[in-house]
Amino acid sequence: MSIHAPTRRVEVLGTPGDRHDEILTPGALDFITRLDDAFHSRRLEVLKERVRRSTHLAGGTPLVFPLATRAIRDDAEWRVAPPAPGLTDRRVEITGPPDRRTAVNALNSGARVWMADLEDATSPTWENVIGGQLTLLDVIERRIDFTTPEGKEYRLGPDLATIMVRPRGWHLLEEHLEIDGRPVSASLVDFGLYFFHCAQRQIDAGHGPYFYLPKLENRYEARLWNDIFLFAQELLGIPRGTVRAAVLIETITAAFEMEEILYQLREHSAGLNAGRWDYLFSLIKTFGHRTDFQLPDRSSVTMTAPFLRAYTELLVRTCHRRGAHAIGGMAAHVPGKDAQAHSAALARVRLDKEREAEDGFDGSWVAHPGLVPVCREVFDNVLGERPNQLERTREDVEVAAADLLSVRRIAAPPTSEGLRSNVTVALRYFDAWLRGRGAVALNGLMEDAATAEIARVQIWQWLRHDRVERSAVLTLLDAECEALAEEDPRALATEARDLFVDTALTPHLPAFFTPEAYTRHLVRRTETPS
Numbered sequence: 001m002s003i004h005a006p007t008r009r010v011e012v013l014g015t016p017g018d019r020h021d022e023i024l025t026p027g028a029l030d031f032i033t034r035l036d037d038a039f040h041s042r043r044l045e046v047l048k049e050r051v052r053r054s055t056h057l058a059g060g061t062p063l064v065f066p067l068a069t070r071a072i073r074d075d076a077e078w079r080v081a082p083p084a085p086g087l088t089d090r091r092v093e094i095t096g097p098p099d100r101r102t103a104v105n106a107l108n109s110g111a112r113v114w115m116a117d118l119e120d121a122t123s124p125t126w127e128n129v130i131g132g133q134l135t136l137l138d139v140i141e142r143r144i145d146f147t148t149p150e151g152k153e154y155r156l157g158p159d160l161a162t163i164m165v166r167p168r169g170w171h172l173l174e175e176h177l178e179i180d181g182r183p184v185s186a187s188l189v190d191f192g193l194y195f196f197h198c199a200q201r202q203i204d205a206g207h208g209p210y211f212y213l214p215k216l217e218n219r220y221e222a223r224l225w226n227d228i229f230l231f232a233q234e235l236l237g238i239p240r241g242t243v244r245a246a247v248l249i250e251t252i253t254a255a256f257e258m259e260e261i262l263y264q265l266r267e268h269s270a271g272l273n274a275g276r277w278d279y280l281f282s283l284i285k286t287f288g289h290r291t292d293f294q295l296p297d298r299s300s301v302t303m304t305a306p307f308l309r310a311y312t313e314l315l316v317r318t319c320h321r322r323g324a325h326a327i328g329g330m331a332a333h334v335p336g337k338d339a340q341a342h343s344a345a346l347a348r349v350r351l352d353k354e355r356e357a358e359d360g361f362d363g364s365w366v367a368h369p370g371l372v373p374v375c376r377e378v379f380d381n382v383l384g385e386r387p388n389q390l391e392r393t394r395e396d397v398e399v400a401a402a403d404l405l406s407v408r409r410i411a412a413p414p415t416s417e418g419l420r421s422n423v424t425v426a427l428r429y430f431d432a433w434l435r436g437r438g439a440v441a442l443n444g445l446m447e448d449a450a451t452a453e454i455a456r457v458q459i460w461q462w463l464r465h466d467r468v469e470r471s472a473v474l475t476l477l478d479a480e481c482e483a484l485a486e487e488d489p490r491a492l493a494t495e496a497r498d499l500f501v502d503t504a505l506t507p508h509l510p511a512f513f514t515p516e517a518y519t520r521h522l523v524r525r526t527e528t529p530s
C-alpha cells in the first residue's frame with residue numbers, strides 16, 4: 001500500500017508480516033509523515049552538531065559545564081512536572097526487548113516499571129520493530145495471553161508494571177519505511193507508532209505514554225524531543241504534559257548538561273537514569289585517542305571508580321534538586337544456571353543496588369526477573385513506606401568537571417584475559433544481533449548493544465595506543481570464530497567477523513557499529529512496496 005499525504009509519498013518496504021497492517025495503518029503512516037515533515041531537518045542538525053562537537057573534543061577543546069546556560073543551573077526555583085500516574089514509586093524497573101514472552105514475564109515480574117526496549121536490547125529487524133509494536137498494543141489491550149506449543153502458559157496477572165518505551169536513538173534510520181524515497185528516522189518511527197496507537201489507550205488505562213530516551217548528547221537533543229512531544233500531543237488531541245520521558249545520561253557530554261536536559265523536558269520529564277554501559281562506551285569513544293584516557297579491562301572498571309561515582313552522585317543531586325526521579329543503572333550479572341553462580345550474581349547485584357539506594361537513587365534497573373526481589377528488598381530497606389527519596393537533595397555533593405574526567409586514576413594495562421573477553425563478547429554479540437537477538441547472556445553477564453560497544457571500542461583504543469598487538473587480536477578472533485561456527489551451525493560467524501574487523505580494527509573508529517551493520521545485514525526490502 002502507498003498512501004499519499006498531501007505532498008508526500010510513504011512506502012512500506014519491509015516484508016509484510018502477520019498483523020503488520022494493524023500497526024501500519026494509513027492513520028499511523030500519516031502521523032509518521034507529519035512527524036518527519038516537522039522534525040527531519042532538526043534531526044540532521046542534531047547529528048551534525050554531534051560530529052562538530054566530537055571533532056572539537058578530539059582537537060583538545062576542554063569539556064566543561066556550558067557557560068551559556070549558567071542561569072538555568074543557578075536558578076533554584078524551577079522544578080520538573082510531578083510524577084505521572086504509575087511513576088511515583090519506581091523502586092524496581094525491569095528492562096527487556098518487547099517480544100511477547102519477555103513482555104508477559106516482565107509485566108508480571110513484580111517490578112514497578114517495564115522498560116520496553118527498542119534500543120540496546122533489540123536487533124532492529126523489521127519483524128522485531130513491528131512485532132514489538134504489536135506486543136505493546138496487545139499488552140495494553142490485554143489480549144497478549146498465549147500458550148506455547150509445549151504447553152507453557154503466559155498470562156498477564158493482576159498487578160502489572162507501568163510501561164515505558166525506549167525508541168531507537170537519533171543515529172539510526174528505519175530503511176523499511178520511506179518518505180519521498182528516503183528512509184525515516186528510527187526514533188520517529190518507534191516513538192510515532194507507539195504514540196499513535198497507544199497514547200490514548202494508556203491514558204484510558206490510567207497511565208500515559210511514557211518513554212526512556214537513549215544516547216542523548218546535549219540539551220538541544222532534549223529540546224528536540226520536547227518539541228516532538230508538544231507536536232504529537234497537539235496533533236492527536238492528547239492534553240499537553242501527558243507524555244513523560246526519562247533521559248538516559250549515557251554519554252559523557254550529557255553528563256555536563258544534566259540540569260539543562262531536565263530543564264528542556266521539564267513539562268514532560270520523568271527524571272534521569274544512569275546508563276552506565278553506554279556512558280563508558282561514550283567516554284572511550286570521545287577520548288579514545290588520548291593517552292590519559294585509557295581504561296583497563298572492563299571487569300575492573302566498577303561503579304566505585306571515582307569518575308563513575310562522580311557521575312552517579314551528580315545525577316542524584318541534579319535530579320532531586322529539581323524534583324525528578326534518579327534511577328540507577330544496570331548491573332550486568334544475570335542469575336546463573338548453577339547454585340553457586342546464581343548466588344554470586346545475586347550478591348554482586350545486591351552490592352550494586354545497595355550503593356545506589358544509599359546514594360539517594362529512587363530505584364534501579366534489573367535485566368532479569370530473578371533479580372527483581374533483591375533490588376526490591378534493597379530499596380524497601382532504604383525507602384520503607386516512602387515511594388521514593390526525592391527529598392534527599394544531596395547538597396553535600398559537589399562535582400567538578402575534573403571529577404567526571406578523572407579516568408587516569410584507574411589506569412592499568414589490559415590483560416590477556418581482558419582482551420580475550422572483549423573479542424568474545426563483541427564477536428558473539430554481533431552474531432546474535434545479526435540473527436535478530438539484541439540481548440544475550442554470555443558467561444553470566446547480560447550483553448547488549450551498549451556492552452558490545454564497550455568491547456569493540458576498547459579493542460580499538462588498545463590497538464591505537466599499542467597496548468595490544470593486532471596479530472594477537474586476529475588470532476583470538478579467528479579462534480573464537482571457529483569455536484562459534486562449530487558450536488552452532490546457524491551462527492553467522494563470518495559476517496560477525498567481518499563486522500568486527502570493519503568496526504574495531506580500522507584506523508578511524510565508526511561512532512556506532514549498528515548503522516552500517518543494519519544497512520548491510522538487517523535490511524530486507526521487498527521488490528514491490530506494500
Ligand SMILES: CC(=O)SCCNC(=O)CCNC(=O)[C@H](O)C(C)(C)COP(=O)(O)OP(=O)(O)OC[C@H]1O[C@@H](n2cnc3c(N)ncnc32)[C@H](O)[C@@H]1OP(=O)(O)O
Nearest residue numbers: 095096102105106120121277330367368439440441446450
Ligand atoms: C545497557 C542497557 O541498556 S541495559 C537494558 C537493555 N538490556 C536488556 O534489557 C537485557 C534484558 N535481559 C534479557 O534480555 C535477558 O535476561 C537475557 C537475554 C540477558 C537472558 O535471557 P535468557 O537467556 O532467556 O535468560 P533465562 O534463561 O535465565 O530466562 C529465564 C526466564 O526469564 C525470562 N526473562 C529473562 N530476562 C527477562 C527480562 N529482562 N524480562 C522479562 N523476562 C525475562 C526469560 O524469558 C525466561 O522465561 P521463560 O522461563 O518463560 O522462558
Ligand SMILES: O=CC(=O)O
Nearest residue numbers: 275276277278450
Ligand atoms: O542503556 C543503558 C546503558 O547502560 O547503556
Ligand SMILES: [Mg+2]
Nearest residue numbers: 120275278450
Ligand atoms: Mg544504553
